[in-house]
Amino acid sequence: MNYQDTLEYLYRLRLFGTKLGLENIEHLAVALGNPQNRLKFIHVAGTNGKGSVCAYLNSIYKKSGYKVGMFTSPHLVRFGERIQVNGKPIGDEHLIKLVATVRNTLPELPDQISPTFFEFLTGMALEYFADERCDIVIWETGMGGRLDATNIVTPECSIITNVSLDHQAWLGQTIEEITHEKAGIIKPHKPVITAATQSKVLEQIKKKSKECNAPLLQISDYSMPDNLVPGLIGSHQERNAMTAIKAVENLAIDFPVSAIDLFEGVKHTKLPGRFQKLQWRNREVFLDVAHNLAGYDALAANCHSTFENNPCDLIFASLDDKPWGEGIELLLPYCKSVHCVPA
CATH class of the missing domain: 3.90.190.20 (Mur ligase, C-terminal domain)
Structure with a gap:
């Protein structure tokens, strides 16, 4: 297949619709050799701010010399923007080969398993980042969290940026229901960072964190250093930048970052489509x-x-x-x- 044929094949997978649940991606990951087990993740969920937090994390770790994978959605211009290594979208030829690799595993799946568009992409990202031997992967949820295909991973840190009404047809009609879904990315004994401030949201996140014995850090308890200006425009970007900073600080033992690299990473963060x-x-x-x-x-x-x-x-x-x-x-x-x- 050429590049256009490859995109048409991927978009035809949308005929399977959206299916929340981990059964499909678990089978697909097994067929691929469970590439997620060879990677380290920061898992990012939330209604807004996910892309910005991912961009800050990507910029900080890249500045520090790590090989950084990043999986986000959707793309703005080129499909390859969804799967990046060190800020470089996957190239067309790599994309063609990667789709072929994942497609070739489909006959190995049980008859009832038909990966959706997003599940197929998730498998592609896992395979690509493992092949590239990324040091750390910034891993954005597609929708929700608990039953999202990205939740196949066990991250080093979970981030819930904030929660508001969106995708109610899939995640629930109330803030409490939506928070329950997003809090599903919290894993036992792994730190959780949230910039949420609503009492109903925090109640759900605290409950899930306690169940998982996962240390919880609230961004509202911190403020940006006076001499640090985030690279993205808007007062809300201070909150997003602090979320990324606290994640980096929490993982400093395994992924040390100097103060200079952290400041420079935040300062020079770029992300298309955010003002x-x-x-x-x-x-x-x-x-x-x-x-x-x-x-x-x-x-x-x-x-x-x-x-x-x-x-x-x-x-x-x-x-x-x-x-x-x-x-x-x-x-x-x-x-x-x-x-x-x-x-």
């Missing part, structure tokens, strides 16, 4: 992937500080199942025009 500033036809353009109420709140705060005295033109796209109406309302005070376009 990303671009230049287009002599105009400043800000690109943001906000798609739920918590994300729109953060975007509105950035717009307040950036466009309060100089309103912008808003170009807005959204899927039907997202709270796009509320999102536009939050952004309207900072806009002189709004243009809705197909997603």
Whole structure:
């Protein structure tokens, strides 16, 4: 298969829909030789902030000289962005070979096992990072946590950035139900770090941590050093950066990082689509992937500080199942025009 054929094959796997549960990925991992057992992970869950925390961790460990794998979703431009080593997306030729490798294991699976799109990608990522002999892997959940395919791993540290309403059809209609799913990544005796502040969320996370005898650290107990400015824009990015910093500090025995490398890693973190500033036809353009109420709140705060005295033109796209109406309302005070376009 060529690159386009490979992408078409992967996207056809979406016909299997979304299936929460670990049975498929466990069988697929066995067929691949359980590559996850040769890797060290930091597992990151949460409604918002996952991508930013992953980016900070990736930047810090890369700056420190480690070989860092990172699995995130979705991609913005190229499919290979989902699977990266040291910030470099997997190349087209590697992607073709990797899909073939995982595809060749499918006949070994029981008849009732048909990996979904995301489960297949998870298997690909595990195989690639093991082949690359990554020192540490930054491992982002797809949706939820407890029954997410990424939860096949036992991480060195679990992170729950925050919890708000999103994906209710799959994760539950209440904050408590959604938190229960995300807290499912907490593993026995492994440290847990959370930036969540809501009492209902913290109650669930504390309960799960206690059940697992897992040390819990709350980011609300800490503040950013005065001389450290995160590389990503927005006041909420201080919270994301501190989450990454505390994870690094908790793993310092096995993965030591100097203070200089930590500061430089945080300072120079980059992530497309998070209030990303671009230049287009002599105009400043800000690109943001906000798609739920918590994300729109953060975007509105950035717009307040950036466009309060100089309103912008808003170009807005959204899927039907997202709270796009509320999102536009939050952004309207900072806009002189709004243009809705197909997603």
